[in-house]
Amino acid sequence: MEGSSDLPPTDPESDQPGETAGNTARSGSGGVRLEGVTKKFGDFAAVHDMDLDIADGEFFTMLGPSGCGKTTTLRMIAGFEQPTTGKVLIDGSDVAGLPAYKRPTNTVFQSYALFPHMTLEENVGFGLKRQKVPKAEIKKRVAGELERVGLSREAKRKPNQLSGGQQQRVALARALVNLPKVLLLDEPLGALDLKLRKGLQVQLKEIQRDVGITFVYVTHDQEEALTMSDRIAVMNEGMIEQCADPETVYDRPSTTFVAGFIGVSNLMPAVAKGPGEIEIADGPTVPTADAAQFSSGEKCFAVVRPEKLTVSLPENAPGDQPGIDGIVESSLYLGTSTQMAIKVADDVNMTVLVPNASEDARQHLPGGGAKVRLNWLPEHMHLVAESDPGGSDADQTSTDQVTEGVNS
Amino acid sequence: MTSVRQRLVPYWLLAPGLIWLIVFFVIPMYYMGELSLKTGSIDTGYQLTWAFSNYTDAISQYSTQFFRAFYYAGVATLLCLLIGYPLAYAIAFKAGRWKNLMLFAVVAPFFTTYLIRTIAWKTILDDSSPVVSFLKTIHLVPQDGRVLATSAAVIAGLTYNFLPFMVLPLFAALERVDIRLLEAGKDLYASATQTFLRITLPITMPGIVAGVLLTFIPASGDYVNATFLGGTNQAMIGNVIQSKYLVVRDYSEAAALSFTLMAIILVALIVYIKFAGTEALMGDEEEAE
Ligand SMILES: Nc1ncnc2c1ncn2[C@@H]1O[C@H](COP(=O)(O)OP(=O)(O)OP(=O)(O)O)[C@@H](O)[C@H]1O
Ligand SMILES: [Mg+2]
Numbered sequence: 159m160e161g162s163s164d165l166p167p168t169d170p171e172s173d174q175p176g177e178t179a180g181n182t183a184r185s186g187s188g189g190v191r192l193e194g195v196t197k198k199f200g201d202f203a204a205v206h207d208m209d210l211d212i213a214d215g216e217f218f219t220m221l222g223p224s225g226c227g228k229t230t231t232l233r234m235i236a237g238f239e240q241p242t243t244g245k246v247l248i249d250g251s252d253v254a255g256l257p258a259y260k261r262p263t264n265t266v267f268q269s270y271a272l273f274p275h276m277t278l279e280e281n282v283g284f285g286l287k288r289q290k291v292p293k294a295e296i297k298k299r300v301a302g303e304l305e306r307v308g309l310s311r312e313a314k315r316k317p318n319q320l321s322g323g324q325q326q327r328v329a330l331a332r333a334l335v336n337l338p339k340v341l342l343l344d345e346p347l348g349a350l351d352l353k354l355r356k357g358l359q360v361q362l363k364e365i366q367r368d369v370g371i372t373f374v375y376v377t378h379d380q381e382e383a384l385t386m387s388d389r390i391a392v393m394n395e396g397m398i399e400q401c402a403d404p405e406t407v408y409d410r411p412s413t414t415f416v417a418g419f420i421g422v423s424n425l426m427p428a429v430a431k432g433p434g435e436i437e438i439a440d441g442p443t444v445p446t447a448d449a450a451q452f453s454s455g456e457k458c459f460a461v462v463r464p465e466k467l468t469v470s471l472p473e474n475a476p477g478d479q480p481g482i483d484g485i486v487e488s489s490l491y492l493g494t495s496t497q498m499a500i501k502v503a504d505d506v507n508m509t510v511l512v513p514n515a516s517e518d519a520r521q522h523l524p525g526g527g528a529k530v531r532l533n534w535l536p537e538h539m540h541l542v543a544e545s546d547p548g549g550s551d552a553d554q555t556s557t558d559q560v561t562e563g564v565n566s
Numbered sequence: 567m568t569s570v571r572q573r574l575v576p577y578w579l580l581a582p583g584l585i586w587l588i589v590f591f592v593i594p595m596y597y598m599g600e601l602s603l604k605t606g607s608i609d610t611g612y613q614l615t616w617a618f619s620n621y622t623d624a625i626s627q628y629s630t631q632f633f634r635a636f637y638y639a640g641v642a643t644l645l646c647l648l649i650g651y652p653l654a655y656a657i658a659f660k661a662g663r664w665k666n667l668m669l670f671a672v673v674a675p676f677f678t679t680y681l682i683r684t685i686a687w688k689t690i691l692d693d694s695s696p697v698v699s700f701l702k703t704i705h706l707v708p709q710d711g712r713v714l715a716t717s718a719a720v721i722a723g724l725t726y727n728f729l730p731f732m733v734l735p736l737f738a739a740l741e742r743v744d745i746r747l748l749e750a751g752k753d754l755y756a757s758a759t760q761t762f763l764r765i766t767l768p769i770t771m772p773g774i775v776a777g778v779l780l781t782f783i784p785a786s787g788d789y790v791n792a793t794f795l796g797g798t799n800q801a802m803i804g805n806v807i808q809s810k811y812l813v814v815r816d817y818s819e820a821a822a823l824s825f826t827l828m829a830i831i832l833v834a835l836i837v838y839i840k841f842a843g844t845e846a847l848m849g850d851e852e853e854a855e
Contacts, residue, residue: 238749258752271750275768285754
């Protein structure tokens with residue numbers, strides 16, 4: 159119902175750290191460090207030997223498939239779960255043994271966890287009340303926060319009288335209103351429609367920048383991760399595959415898993431050939447700047463993002479760019495672009511996104527079965543190592559997956 | 567044809583319940599009500615004389631026993647709540663794999679009859695029992711004192727006998743509490759005590775209401791505990807009704823007493839539910855402060 163346009167802009171006054179009387183947590187830095195943290199449930203390691211260093215005021219995102227240990231990691235930071243081994247440090251001090259209610263963190267729960275017997279107002283004011291913030295101030299801050307998430311009119315309702323998306327926004331307001339040092343968000347926008355999600359994404363980012371709260375943000379929406387984060391940790395089976403800024407994660411994935419999870423995998427098996435060259439399996443030998451990480455003869459995968467590939471009939475292909483021959487398998491109209499699947503070897507399909515610049519150009523794209531050549535600029539090809547654990551899984555699940563981030 | 571049959575379906579489904587209610591509730595109530603307004607005796611027969619004096623007599627003559635019944639039942643209900651809540655809490659949250667065993671232990675006494683269990687308590691609290699001599703050794707009971715035939719014994723018996731009726735609804739309510747809500751409470755700076763008072767307790771209030779009703783109502787009409795564990799000074803209204811029916815055979819008076827008891831409980835019930843059902847008791851934050 160409420161579109162992002164209904165949401166008022168962040169009120170700069172109420173977000174000043176100085177104004178948050180009663181919240182002792184606002185001074186100093188709110189960095190989070192995980193040192194060799196392992197969490198086992200029985201024999202199963204949900205989180206395995208994880209090292210993380212999240213800077214104060216950083217928007218840090220954990221991205222990964224379902225069950226990879228994102229929630230478990232957040233729960234250890236929040237204090238609901240004790241690590242089996244390893245240390246969690248918040249603000250530089252070890253928080254082992256510090257109960258959740260004494261930690262300067264607040265959580266937006268994946269399941270909302272709103273108190274069913276309280277109105278929205280009471281839900282949002284709960285944390286402030288426990289911190290003995292003066293009544294008048296609670297009232298003001300709660301009203302401001304409800305307005306921010308667009309639920310002022312519903313303030314007197316109980317959670318079960320709200321839609322899922324509205325409940326999610328209350329959960330967000332209930333945590334944000336406390337202005338903690340570290341805000342832990344477990345897929346906080348998962349139940350919202352696209353428009354509202356985009357609106358709140360912008361707002362969250364604004365709040366985070368204005369107030370300087372450290373955000374540890376969990377999502378499995380890679381577009382959300384790419385647009386909002388300062389840094390992204392891509393997780394797989396309890397381990398971090400890559401931890402870097404969005405551009406790096408997208409353009410220079412370090413493993414096949416990351417390449418597959420962020421965007422379309424577009425992996426070509428290859429063998430390194432001396433400095434600056436690789437030989438694509440069943441294909442040509444091409445130059446690349448990345449080859450240095452691999453010793454000659456070592457197996458690796460070459461990644462080229464779909465939008466970085468050009469497709470042309472062999473006779474029209476640019477001769478000065480590296481390329482590979484293939485056969486058009488399918489072609490899918492996606493609105494702003496056309497997605498083509500090109501088979502370059504028996505088990506290797508490459509996805510190409512061709513912008514739909516003009517209807518005329520689109521009509522002239524090679525059709526199914528046509529022999530074509532794919533070309534790319536040498537700097538757009540990166541080499542990745544095969545992921546240790548779930549590498550092959552990742553390839554499978556992501557082969558046909560096109561991201562909104564790429565085609566919009 | 568079919569439409570008529572379809573329209574009758576709800577009535578057919580209701581029929582067994584309605585018949586049950588009529589046979590076992592409405593008809594007996596009617597006869598009891600009529601009986602309570604009659605005069606006469608078992609030998610001469612009863613005539614309907616609209617003898618409302620049966621009621622005024624009942625209240626004026628046996629107000630002590632009425633009062634005592636509600637007092638004992640009230641204390642026993644409170645004790646059941648104080649013992650039952652931690653017990654149900656432990657079973658629901660802390661028992662782990664012992665949960666089923668502990669639940670079984672709560673209902674296990676039902677495998678013996680109520681009467682036998684109460685008589686067993688009579689033996690336990692008897693003047694010559696080891697329990698009582700132990701209580702005397704630690705000076706909890708004076709040397710020449712008794713445990714049996716005291717208010718304490720009757721209340722203890724009631725508490726023991728009705729504890730499962732308190733524990734089971736409490737357990738059902740506690741078991742349904744979403745652990746994540748408790749985590750959310752802790753996340754929002756509520757200590758364990760505050761989490762309990764602000765979240766667990768209000769959410770389990772329906773269980774408390776049910777447990778209190780299931781304990782208080784039968785306990786206030788009980789006569790078995792007072793019979794075996796109390797003396798003449800511990801007689802409850804249940805004992806009066808029982809002796810009117812079975813010993814003195816003054817049926818009209820017994821019926822009037824029963825109706826009076828029922829009316830008082832009904833009024834108390836309405837007041838209680840109205841109070842317990844309001845937002846105030848259901849954990850409204852403003853009111854709770
Ligand atoms: N209390 C628990 N007992 C046993 N196993 C658990 C427990 N909590 C989590 N796990 C397991 O740990 C793994 C990681 O769970 P976690 O909730 O952290 O995943 P997630 O990355 O948050 O997934 P999703 O995106 O689906 O929320 C899962 O395989 C899960 O089954
Ligand atoms: Mg999760």
